[in-house]
Amino acid sequence: MDPVLLLKALILGVVEGLTEFLPISSTGHLIIASQLLDFHDEKGKVFEIAIQTGAMLAVVWEYRARFTHALTGAASDPVARRFIVNLVIAFVPAAVLGLLFGGYIKEHLFDAVPVAIAFIVGAFIILWVERRHRTARVESVDEMTWKDALKVGIAQSFALIPGTSRSGATIIGGMLFGLSRRAATEFSFFLAVPTLIAAGAYDLYKHRDVLSVADTPVFAVGLVTAFVSAFVCVRWLIRFIATHDFTIFAWYRIVFGVVVLVTAYTGLVVWSA
DSSP states (O other): OOHHHHHHHHHHHHHHHHHTTTTTOHHHHHHHHHHHTTOOSHHHHHHHHHTHHHHHHHHHHHTHHHHHHHHHHTTTOHHHHHHHHHHHHHHHHHHHHHHHHHHHHHHHHOSHHHHHHHHHHHHHHHHHHHHSOOOOSBOSGGGOOHHHHHHHHHHHHGGGSTTSOHHHHHHHHHHHTTBOHHHHHHHHHHHHHHHHHHHHHHHHHHTGGGOOGGGHHHHHHHHHHHHHHHHHHHHHHHHHTTTOOSHHHHHHHHHHHHHHHHHHHHTSSOOOO
């Protein structure tokens, strides 16, 4: 196996893991990074989706007791049952819209410049929400109703636009709809599980003809590094939000987006479509 290819897989795995659960768009970072690494052919695009599973497994492991209780207690515990129902409800909007418009979005928006614009627009939304006076109506995930879940699910749909950020849309959307910062962040973690499983399985099935057994080491490296870096990131983020807001991520998005736009406009980097 080409060691350079394995190194690219490792770098992209780290990028995925560190950005999946922060409000800075893992898809946007992967599009930029894969172009810089020249790993954005058809197989590379499948790789980007597949390694999200590694990040998702980090959440499953960190909250394994919560998921185990939900699955084993759904029949007898109304709280566990409501948790599962809320995840299903929140998952549906993005799943339906993704099936309807996913092809069009990938064809027209999976490029550096649209991603950079989405980065900047999303940053201003984060700044706006953070500066609004809010009173949390829902302090924990267990207090969420199906209507709260549906609202967060609709917010997640905006993340179909690359550069928006799935976690950013769900966390900031949740806060806007009355969830506490911790409740919105944890529900974003939990919602990642069905969302990323479905996206990864669908994309692997759809593009199974471009993959072979020889690709296993590359995908394995990406999955493992995404898992490890996401695990570290999830634990850090829970501690971070106890004393900080998301303003710093908004300014990061603005700087990142401006740099990409400037390099594209000046020709310093030739971003391929």
